[in-house]
Amino acid sequence: MKTYQTEQIRNIALIGHGGCGKTTLSEAALFATGAITRQGRVDDGNTVSDFDKEEIARKVSIGTAVIPIEHGNIKINLVDTPGYFDFVGEVYGALRASESALIVIDASAGVEVGTEKSWKYVDEYKLPRAIFINKMDKENVEFNKVLDELKDQFGDKIVPFTLPIGEGVEFKGVADVLEEVAYEYKGKNSTKVDVPAELQGEIETIKEVLVEKVAETDEELMEKYFEGEEFTKEEIRKGIKESIKNRDLVPVLVGSAENTMAIDILLSFIKDYMPSPLDVGTVVGYKGEEAVERKIDKNEPFSALVFKTIVDPFVGKLSLFKVLTGKLTKDQEIYNSSKDESERLGGLFVLRGKNQLEVPEIVAGDIGATSKLQEVQTGDTLSTKADRIVYERINYPKPTLYKAIEPKSKDDEEKISSALHRLTDEDPSFVVERNAETKQLLVGGQGNMQLTVIIDKLKNQFGVDVTLTQPKVAYRETIKGTASVQGKHKKQTGGAGQYGDVHIRFEPSDQDFEFAEEVFGGAVPKNFFPAVEKGLRESLEHGVLAGYPVVNIKATLFDGSYHPVDSNEMAFKIAASLAFKKGMEEANPVLLEPIMRLEIIVPEEYMGDVMGDMNKRRGRILGMEPLEAGNQLVIAEAPQAELFEYAIDLRSMTQARGSFTMEFLRYEEVPANIAERIIEESREKAKA
Helix, strand or coil: CCCCCCHHHHEEECCCCCCCCCHHHHHHHHHCCCCCCCCCCCCCCCCCCCCCCHHHHHCCCCCCEEEEEEEEEEEEEEEECCCCHHHHHHHHHHCCCCCEEEEEEEECCCCCCHHHHHHHHHHHHHCCCEEEEECCCCCCCCCHHHHHHHHHHHHEEEEEEEEECCCHCCCCEEECCCEEEEEEEEEEEEEEECHHHHHHHHHHHHHHHHHHHHHHCCHHHHHHHHHHCCCHHHHHHHHHHHHHCCCEEEEECCCHHHHEEHHHHHHHHHHCCHHHHHHHEEEEECCCEEEEEEECCCCCCCCCEEEEEECCCCCEEEEEEEEECCEEEEECEEEEECCCEEEEEECCCECCCCEECCCCCCCCCCCCEEEEECCCCCEEEECCCCCEEEEECCCCCCCCEEEEEECCHHHHHHHHHHHHHHHHHHCCCCCECCCCCCEEEEEEEEHHHHHHHHHHHHHHHCCCCEEEEECCCCEEECCCCCCEEEEEECCCCCCCCEEEEEEEEEEEECCCCCECCCCCCCCCCCCHHHHHHHHHHHCCCCCCCCCCEECEEEEEECCCECCCCCCCCHHHHHHHHHHHHHHHHHHCCCCCCCCCEEEEEEHHHHHHHHHHHHHCCCEEEEEEEEEEEHEEEEEEEEEHCCCCCCHHHHHHHCCCCCCEEEEEEEEECHHHHHHHHHHHHHHHHHHH
């Protein structure tokens, strides 16, 4: 593939609800431009974009794929993303690598949850956007109904740039509003026809709206508009481009990706009206604490951001990056300024799906790939050592669903760790952590589908069979009362014996553990105090109820006795542990559970369901705040034991419109009836 200059490049993320046809659209674009001779189908598992084994098996996109299209001396990098909500991390990476987004809609479904979420993501990244209404040839399609839905949801910045000629099974072409021409299609081949009479009035109305939008982009044009002067074609084109860039205008185009209808018009629209990296102008990075602005220009020092990693057991690790400034050639040494390390490129190419197309260089604004960068991870900045710069990392959503993972075979215990590490390289929204307390290895993600894909990849790519289970709750034990007890350890053998005797008072404390002494008259020599404390601290690891760690307890050594020959540190340590067990049992021991703080964002209409559900989880609503777009922020707290499936349940309750974050708050006493069950289960396990 030839080298394209910055102004000739368009990076556009394809986003939208699952099943709206993003992958089919990228396939149609390849077919329409002659890059492939036969258009693949998702159902047949032969598309360029969905090349991963898991994607082919499931018939859904799981990872982002870059599909470079050459159209009219312009290179369009279509960044095809998954529509399934579990893989939202892929969308974040794609938006970071793009100057604009194309939200794809299924014409028969209209505005779906994924459409709303896509709009929200694009808002977060402040990107210009357009909408492509796909599947116009499906049954029961009503274009005006979908257009009204879009306007109701997103406002009057929604303006059609193409109108359908016929709809549903009668769909046969489109009318181009700006050019006032129409085309009828047989597959990807089109015939120019007269604009149907019934669309003439609609086109005039839309053009009036567009002229107003153009006028708003420039004071001189506004003056011209008020004086009733007509704009030139060049002024209209420039004004529309500016209005799209400023996010004041969201063009809507229609077509059918499956039958390659109106894909050529869509590509020409992207070429003419969507921003190039040059239109964005500058990027901001950091040199230490200092913010540095750089021009997106091939003559600047080289810098790039890695926005995706692909891990392939056969090919190795592929790093996909967006060159932000300067240019990169294949013999260049690169510097990972995020990790302060230099590395050599393992070749330089652009990816089209999984196919590697070698290139001599990649200039500012373009997307490239290389292999074998061992230390480079998604989010890292690449630069030259002489002009190091670091860009902000991609901000991925935090996991909301955790499961404990363990290999079915003990032989795989070492293998599982390195395999999981490689999979987190590929998907940074998936995390692996070891719970120091429960000793469980935990995996976290956005939902069941994401974790299921990870499990299948472990088996199919790395040969590791695993099981997922519910994580253990890290309970605690404490006391509510006070007890003064004696702990005496006396052991007589043939030689020297062991003797330690302590009297200790146990009581609740607001600290994890306090040790004090009130010994008078040398009943216990001072040199044995550390042994007593050590014996108590070691005993804290296992409480008397269910063997969980003990917290919030004060132990005061107030009396005891010793033997001048047989007393030693070990004897006093054992005596302290005996006192601990007796003191815990007598001081009203209770079980504590972790309480989590939740911030839940839900649309107003689901509030009743969410609040009722929180009560069933032994939760408490602490407050509510209204947010924009009819959403409510619910602040609640609930026991961790009741929240392991909350990510799945909230999605189900709110048709995937709800989201939440969660963090540990404090420990609280477990209700007696539940505590009895937990204690019984723990004792049964201990016997086994």
